[in-house]
Amino acid sequence: MKLPFRKRDYSCLTRLTYKYFVEPDRAAAIWDRLASELGPIQRIPAVRVQQISTPQLIVRATFDGNPITVMQRNGGDDAQLARLHAIFGFEEPPA
Amino acid sequence: MGESPYFDRFALQYDWKNHRRQIAGEELIIHCHHYNSKLQHTIEGAAKIDGKQIITSSAQAAFAPFLARSTRPSDSQAEKYAVASALYAHLGFGMLDLTAIDKGEVTASASHFVEGWRAGFPQRSTPVCTFAEGYIQAAARVAAGRHVRVRETRCMMQGHPACRFEVSDGAGDADLVVERRRFEVPASTVPEYVRSPNIDDQKIYNALIEMPIHGDAQGVIPAFNVYLANMPALFYNLISIRFVEEMSRVGLGDTARQLLKYDAETCGLNTFRGILHSAEWDGLIAPMVRQEEDKLFGIIAVSNALGWGNWHCLAHEPGVSLSMEARNGYEALGYRELRASTREPVCLMLTGVSAGIMGLIYGEGPVPERIGQFASVEASCIGCDQPSCRFDSRATS
Numbered sequence: 001m002k003l004p005f006r007k008r009d010y011s012c013l014t015r016l017t018y019k020y021f022v023e024p025d026r027a028a029a030i031w032d033r034l035a036s037e038l039g040p041i042q043r044i045p046a047v048r049v050q051q052i053s054t055p056q057l058i059v060r061a062t063f064d065g066n067p068i069t070v071m072q073r074n075g076g077d078d079a080q081l082a083r084l085h086a087i088f089g090f091e092e093p094p095a
Numbered sequence: 096m097g098e099s100p101y102f103d104r105f106a107l108q109y110d111w112k113n114h115r116r117q118i119a120g121e122e123l124i125i126h127c128h129h130y131n132s133k134l135q136h137t138i139e140g141a142a143k144i145d146g147k148q149i150i151t152s153s154a155q156a157a158f159a160p161f162l163a164r165s166t167r168p169s170d171s172q173a174e175k176y177a178v179a180s181a182l183y184a185h186l187g188f189g190m191l192d193l194t195a196i197d198k199g200e201v202t203a204s205a206s207h208f209v210e211g212w213r214a215g216f217p218q219r220s221t222p223v224c225t226f227a228e229g230y231i232q233a234a235a236r237v238a239a240g241r242h243v244r245v246r247e248t249r250c251m252m253q254g255h256p257a258c259r260f261e262v263s264d265g266a267g268d269a270d271l272v273v274e275r276r277r278f279e280v281p282a283s284t285v286p287e288y289v290r291s292p293n294i295d296d297q298k299i300y301n302a303l304i305e306m307p308i309h310g311d312a313q314g315v316i317p318a319f320n321v322y323l324a325n326m327p328a329l330f331y332n333l334i335s336i337r338f339v340e341e342m343s344r345v346g347l348g349d350t351a352r353q354l355l356k357y358d359a360e361t362c363g364l365n366t367f368r369g370i371l372h373s374a375e376w377d378g379l380i381a382p383m384v385r386q387e388e389d390k391l392f393g394i395i396a397v398s399n400a401l402g403w404g405n406w407h408c409l410a411h412e413p414g415v416s417l418s419m420e421a422r423n424g425y426e427a428l429g430y431r432e433l434r435a436s437t438r439e440p441v442c443l444m445l446t447g448v449s450a451g452i453m454g455l456i457y458g459e460g461p462v463p464e465r466i467g468q469f470a471s472v473e474a475s476c477i478g479c480d481q482p483s484c485r486f487d488s489r490a491t492s
Contacts, residue, residue, distance in 0.1 A: 044307070
């Protein structure tokens with residue numbers, strides 16, 4: 001499958017959760033851009049997880065940075081999600 | 096939450112030997128939003144009893160002493176309310192604004208329970224914050240010595256931007272009186288447990304104690320793909336015991352036990368499915384997994400670190416059966432503290448979860464279809480004067 005792509009994650013804390021699989025060599029740059037757009041990256045060394053949390057979104061991954069789980073909470077924010085898609089280089093496949 | 100001036104009052108104490116978590120002297124169990132909302136749904140949904148009252152009064156009874164230990168005699172009334180808000184957020188229940196409680200109003204802008212109901216019962220259109228009502232009643236009692244009745248009038252579950260609670264003086268039910276007797280499990284020989292050579296239990300315990308499992312800026316704990324919350328074991332024991340007792344009075348005791356086991360089985364499936372697919376699992380445990388049963392041993396280690404008790408595997412045939420022993424499950428110990436010994440095993444959560452975990456690891460089909468693919472019984476129980484609790488799970492077909 002061509003990167004980046006996403007998979008719905010039904011096991012997650014909100015119904016609007018997707019895992020985005022991005023090109024591994026772009027992961028670090030993507031996280032830099034996420035931090036500048038959304039806020040500081042919180043790192044949890046004990047479980048090797050990094051995340052950014054906003055009232056509308058939680059973005060997280062292992063320290064490898066990929067795949068990136070995006071959870072939309074409080075009903076989500078379409079504009080913010082669109083900005084994330086631009087950062088990931090993700091485009092919705094045609095229906 | 097790190098910037099809360101009361102943060103140091105909520106320091107975690109972890110009993111490594113018995114896998115117990117304590118804050119301000121209160122024993123806490125970590126469960127997720129799926130389990131908590133499902134439990135509430137079951138208890139409040141029973142038609143012949145007043146389940147809402149069980150939850151409100153149990154929350155008040157569990158949190159009043161907890162809050163009293165978290166405040167200081169030198170705290171002003173406003174500070175005591177601030178401590179109550181901070182503790183609520185620290186434990187992961189959400190954001191509670193108690194600054195206008197003297198005017199009869201409390202608001203909440205984030206809620207662990209609302210998230211649970213949104214995930215499990217999105218069609219619900221009436222308020223769901225029964226637990227918060229009891230917590231606020233406890234806060235008023237501790238901070239101001241007030242006996243209040245709290246009712247939620249607007250809920251985020253109904254689409255409102257915040258939950259709103261009305262607080263009125265005096266009226267309402269008498270406080271639930273909780274008498275706890277000290278109980279210690281008699282010493283007995285610890286058997287040789289089955290372990291995976293690939294799963295480093297200690298590394299998992301260390302990580303889960305070290306990681307910050309407390310509320311974020313919104314007072315909730317998104318971790319392991321679920322919303323976690325630190326709940327007093329006393330609350331779980333009070334609502335479960337009282338639910339079974341109330342249902343028994345109307346001839347539905349067995350039904351109540353089955354319902355609580357079913358909720359726990361669903362928890363085993365949903366909570367641990369979330370955990371298995373989480374970044375935390377990928378970062379910490381997945382690198383240890385070499386074979387399918389390693390996931391089971393990883394899950395057992397996680398559940399011990401969440402404070403569920405000191406439970407381990409006695410025997411395991413992958414895909415077929417599992418026998419687990421708990422030497423200090425919170426349900427059995429809580430029952431013995433709150434009631435006398437009994438003939439009926441009381442660890443309904445661990446019984447259901449055992450089946451759920453087996454269904455998750457070895458079941459077939461989508462998760463809802465895995466319910467019932469394994470059946471568990473509690474073959475011995477500390478609640479029945481036996482030296483430990485044992486849970487036997489087996490494939491049903």
